[in-house]
Amino acid sequence: MIRVENISxxxxxxxxxxxxxxxxxxxxxxxxxxxxAGKTILLETIAGIYRPDKGKIFLNDHDITNAPPRDRxxxxxxxxxxxxxxxxxxxxxxxxxxxxxISKTVTKRKINEVANLLGISHLLCRYSxxxxxxxxxxxxIARAIITEPKALLLDEPLSALDPQxxxxxxxxxxxxxxxxxxxxxxxTHSLEEAFFLGDQIALLDKxxxxxxxxPKEVFRKPNSxxxxxxxxxxxxxxxxxxxxxxxxxxxxxxxxxxSTTPAYGNLFASIRPxxxxxxxxxxxxxxxxxxxxxxxxxxxxxxxxxxLIDVGIPFIVxxxxxxxxxxxxxxxxxxxxxxxxxxxxVF
Amino acid sequence: MxxxxxxxxxxxxxxxxxxxxxxAAFILAQVVCVVTYTTPQVLIKSLASREIWFAIKLSLITxxxxxxxCIIISVPAAYALVRYDFPGKxxxxxxxxxxxxxxxxxxxVGLLILFGTTPFGKALAKAGLVFVYTxxxxxxxxxxxxxxxxxxxxxxxxxxxxPRYEYIAQGLGCTEAQAFxxxxxxxxxxxxxxxxxxxxxxxxxEFGAALMVAGATRMKTEILPISLYLNMSCxxxxxxxxxxxxxxxxxxxxxxxFERYSGTVHFL
Numbered sequence: 001m002i003r004v005e006n007i008s009x010x011x012x013x014x015x016x017x018x019x020x021x022x023x024x025x026x027x028x029x030x031x032x033x034x035x036x037a038g039k040t041i042l043l044e045t046i047a048g049i050y051r052p053d054k055g056k057i058f059l060n061d062h063d064i065t066n067a068p069p070r071d072r073x074x075x076x077x078x079x080x081x082x083x084x085x086x087x088x089x090x091x092x093x094x095x096x097x098x099x100x101x102i103s104k105t106v107t108k109r110k111i112n113e114v115a116n117l118l119g120i121s122h123l124l125c126r127y128s129x130x131x132x133x134x135x136x137x138x139x140x141i142a143r144a145i146i147t148e149p150k151a152l153l154l155d156e157p158l159s160a161l162d163p164q165x166x167x168x169x170x171x172x173x174x175x176x177x178x179x180x181x182x183x184x185x186x187x188t189h190s191l192e193e194a195f196f197l198g199d200q201i202a203l204l205d206k207x208x209x210x211x212x213x214x215p216k217e218v219f220r221k222p223n224s225x226x227x228x229x230x231x232x233x234x235x236x237x238x239x240x241x242x243x244x245x246x247x248x249x250x251x252x253x254x255x256x257x258x259s260t261t262p263a264y265g266n267l268f269a270s271i272r273p274x275x276x277x278x279x280x281x282x283x284x285x286x287x288x289x290x291x292x293x294x295x296x297x298x299x300x301x302x303x304x305x306x307x308l309i310d311v312g313i314p315f316i317v318x319x320x321x322x323x324x325x326x327x328x329x330x331x332x333x334x335x336x337x338x339x340x341x342x343x344x345x346v347f
Numbered sequence: 348m349x350x351x352x353x354x355x356x357x358x359x360x361x362x363x364x365x366x367x368x369x370x371a372a373f374i375l376a377q378v379v380c381v382v383t384y385t386t387p388q389v390l391i392k393s394l395a396s397r398e399i400w401f402a403i404k405l406s407l408i409t410x411x412x413x414x415x416x417c418i419i420i421s422v423p424a425a426y427a428l429v430r431y432d433f434p435g436k437x438x439x440x441x442x443x444x445x446x447x448x449x450x451x452x453x454x455x456v457g458l459l460i461l462f463g464t465t466p467f468g469k470a471l472a473k474a475g476l477v478f479v480y481t482x483x484x485x486x487x488x489x490x491x492x493x494x495x496x497x498x499x500x501x502x503x504x505x506x507x508x509x510p511r512y513e514y515i516a517q518g519l520g521c522t523e524a525q526a527f528x529x530x531x532x533x534x535x536x537x538x539x540x541x542x543x544x545x546x547x548x549x550x551x552x553e554f555g556a557a558l559m560v561a562g563a564t565r566m567k568t569e570i571l572p573i574s575l576y577l578n579m580s581c582x583x584x585x586x587x588x589x590x591x592x593x594x595x596x597x598x599x600x601x602x603x604x605f606e607r608y609s610g611t612v613h614f615l
Contacts, residue, residue, distance in 0.1 A: 049514050069517040076518055082511050086533040095529075099520030147519060 001025055002151055002183050007045060007055035014041045015207045019055070023151075023200070025183045028174065030198035030215075032188055034230070038207040039187040043153040046185070047076050059150055070099075075144035079156040081136040083128035089139045090115075090124040096147040114142040117179075118172065134165035138172075145176060151183040158193060167347075170196055192347055195219075195236055195268050203227055235315050236270045247288075247341060254312030258288045259344035268347050273318040275343035278307060279336050280327060288341040291315075295333045298324070309337055381591045384584075393589035401566055402574035402590060409482060409570060410550035413489035417497040417546050418539070425501035426527065430510065447495045454491055455559025462487070462560070484561035485570055489550040496549060497542045500609075504538025505531065541609035548601030552594060 004021040016038050023029040033039050045052055048069035056065045064072050075096070083092050090111050097107040115121040118138040128136055137157060144152055154173070158166045174197060177184050188194055194201050195215050203210040203218065205226050211218050216238060219231050239252035241263050248259040250269050257269055277283065282290060293311030305324055307317045315337055319329075329335070385393075393399060427433075428440060446454060462468035462478035471478070478484040508531055516526035532539075554572035561568040563577055571590045578587035 044514065047514065047518055049517075068522075069514065070520050070522060072518070074518060076511075076515060078511055078515075082509065082515050084512060084516075084530055084534070086536070095516070096519030099516075099525065099529075143515075143519070149518075 001058075001060055002046060002185065003058040003061075004046065005056045005058070007042075007052045007057065009041060009045050009050055009052045011041055011050070014038050016042055016045065016052075017207045019207075019209055021202060021209065021212070023183055023185055025181055027199040028177050028197050029183070029185050030188060030194040030201040031185060031204050032191060032194045032201055032230070033204035034189060037204045039189075039204055040155050042204065043076060043155050043185065043187055046151070047074050047153055048072050073147065073149050074151045074153060075147065075149040076153045076155060077137075077140050077144045077157045079159050081128070081133075081140045083131075083136055083140055083143075085128050087127075088124065089120065089126050089128070089131070092128070092139055093124075093142045093146055095143060100147070110146055111142075114146045117176070118142050132165075133161050134169065137161065137165075137169060141173075141176070145180060145182075148180070149182060151185065152180075154184065154186040156188055157186070159188070159190070173197060191231065191236065192268075192270070195238075196347060203230060205230075235273060235276075236268055237313060238266070238268055240266055241269075241346070248344075248346060250344075250346070252313055255291055257344055258341040259346050260341045261344070261346040263346045270345045270347070271315075271339055271343055272345075273306065273316045275339050276315065276317045277338045278309070278317050278319060278323075278327070278329070279338065280329075280333070282336050283338055285338060286340075287338045289344070290336055290338045292334070292336055295329060295331050295335055298329070298331060307335075309335060311337060378595055381588060381595060384588050389585050390589055390592065393585045394593070396586065396589075398566065398569070399574065399586060399589050399593075402569050402571045403593060405482060405485070405568075406551050406570040409485045409489060410547050413486045413493065413550045414497075414543055414547040416486070416490045417494045418543060421494060421497040421501050421542075422532075422539075425498050426505055426531070428498075429502050429505040443498055444495050446492055451488075451492050451553065451555030452559060455488055455556035458484070458488060458491060458556065458560045478560060480560075480562040480564065480568065482561065482568055485553075485557045485568060488556035488560045489553045492553055492556050493546045493549050497546045500538055500542035500545065501535070504535045504542075507538075508534050537608045541605050544601050544604045544608070548597055548605075551597050 002021070002023045004019050007016055007019040009016045014036070019042060031039055031042065041050065044050055046057060048064070048067060052065065056063055058064065059072060059074065083089075084095065087095070093111050093114060094107045097110060102110075111124070112121065115124055118141060120135060120138045120142065123131060123135055123139065128139070131139065137160075141157070157173070158169055161169065170193065173184075173186070186193075186197060198215050200212065201215050201218055202212040203226070211223050211227050218227065219236060237250070237252040237257070239250040239257070241248040241250045241259075243249070243262050243264055246262055248261060248263050250257045250259060250267070252269065257271075259269060277287075282292075291311035293309050293315075295307055296310045296314065297308040299306040299308070304318050304320055307319060307329070309315045309317055317337060424443070428436065428443075459479060462471065462484070468478070476483060478487050512530050512534065513523070513526040516530045517523065521529060551570075552572060553570075554576070557568075557570060558573065558576075561573075563569070563573045565577060569577065571594055575587050575590040575594070578584070578590065
């Protein structure tokens with residue numbers, strides 16, 4: 001468990017202001033925020049690279065605010081891997097055990113275990129410049145988990161990877177968390193990643209924690225304009241999917257959304273607001289998703305407006321001012337929303 | 348002229364490239380003049396002479412020792428200047444670069460006074476470390492003149508290494524010093540090699556400061572440049588040419604190695 005109390009740190013360009021967080025080992029904890037929000041400095045402060053200007057950090061109830069990094073047993077995985085180029089993959093992975101004077105035989109056994117877990121046993125003799133991005137990130141994760149750290153800090157670990165690799169590693173991070181039962185703080189700018197992995201998410205903006213909670217809760221009840229803007233980019237729903245006639249039918253808690261992407265089991269579906277039509281009458285079309293609901297809120301964004309429409313679950317829809325005027329839409333009007341099955345993104 | 352004909356393009360392009368060729372010809376001309384001044388037989392005979400052998404040996408030894416000194420002092424100093432903030436850092440940065448701007452002869456005079464006349468120098472002399480008119484003086488002169496080069500190359504090298512490598516090593520159980528030793532230093536290998544080669548080769552060629560501190564005594568403080576100077580002044584042209592030839596060979600070999608390993612290192 002990591003508890004951060006009133007941490008402030010000013011590094012000029014980047015800064016943190018009064019950060020309070022409590023991260024339990026059972027929750028995969030995501031910190032989401034735009035570039036420059038202070039995500040990396042928060043992780044590096046927890047890791048002990050920077051002393052906070054004020055505030056305290058606790059690891060499993062021990063005050064580690066002034067402990068040097070080596071005594072914390074907290075490891076960091078960076079977006080750009082940071083593999084030691086002069087060492088092989090095996091030497092990279094074993095680095096932490098060598099520092100702690102673990103015997104060669106034990107080290108060797110553990111290297112093989114972690115390498116197996118991450119599927120990189122065949123790469124152990126290679127140097128990092130011969131590895132692909134995904135392979136490098138696996139080695140760097142292996143290097144971070146081999147010492148069985150009390151906490152694992154992941155700084156945009158998937159951001160530099162191609163979509164397929166990203167998808168695979170995402171699943172493995174989840175697996176590692178379940179297996180190791182260690183505290184994880186994973187920083188990202190991707191909402192999709194946060195929704196997929198996070199049991200708890202915290203939103204960070206301009207060095208401040210804006211909101212903390214379960215992803216669903218943060219999405220449904222944004223407590224600030226920043227959260228609403230940041231989360232409002234996509235309609236994201238958690239659901240359970242069954243495949244009927246090659247299409248996914250996703251039970252999203254009250255309504256069933258159809259997607260052309262075949263997927264099975266628990267997943268997330270997202271629909272971009274601009275893919276959704278609004279109408280006062282049901283429309284006949286080839287689009288397979290059509291729901292009836294009420295306008296809950298109209299948010300003015302200048303040329304365009306966001307409608308919050310509750311059809312059992314809340315949808316954000318984007319329309320132009322012109323269409324709002326011609327439809328004469330008001331709050332609590334009854335409307336239909338329609339979108340194609342192909343517009344439903346599943347992950 | 349074949350080359351010029353092959354180059355299609357503006358007259359301006361041809362003119363600027365001609366300057367490259369002219370300059371290259373000028374440089375090569377002086378090298379060729381030295382190497383072909385005597386016959387190969389005479390050259391070999393001179394190279395085998397006792398005096399030239401002494402000069403070669405003394406040059407190699409002093410340059411190796413001064414290079415090692417440069418490494419020992421520059422590695423921590425460069426690291427501090429790159430990684431840490433401390434009061435007066437930019438002032439010290441300028442001071443450490445000063446020997447670059449100082450004429451070597453002036454540096455030599457300064458060293459001569461420091462080691463010859465001050466209580467500090469006298470105390471060292473009493474302890475057995477006599478720098479004035481001895482080979483030790485050559486070493487200290489080479490060190491003084493060349494240490495800024497080593498420092499600059501190493502600063503550039505350390506700057507090129509992301510400090511996050513060290514953060515990771517510290518998280519994995521290293522102290523700052525261990526992280527430096529196990530990660531930063533091995534990653535600086537090419538910069539260290541390039542720095543050592545350039546420092547060593549400049550050390551071999553160092554004349555002005557060495558002349559002032561160590562003097563020009565035949566068979567005592569006679570390094571290659573001093574040997575060239577002494578033999579030139581008393582008309583022993585064959586010996587002078589032999590010394591010059593070796594200096595040319597060493598410079599070229601060093602330049603080659605430096606170009607090969609320096610990579611992205613910048614030092615000027």
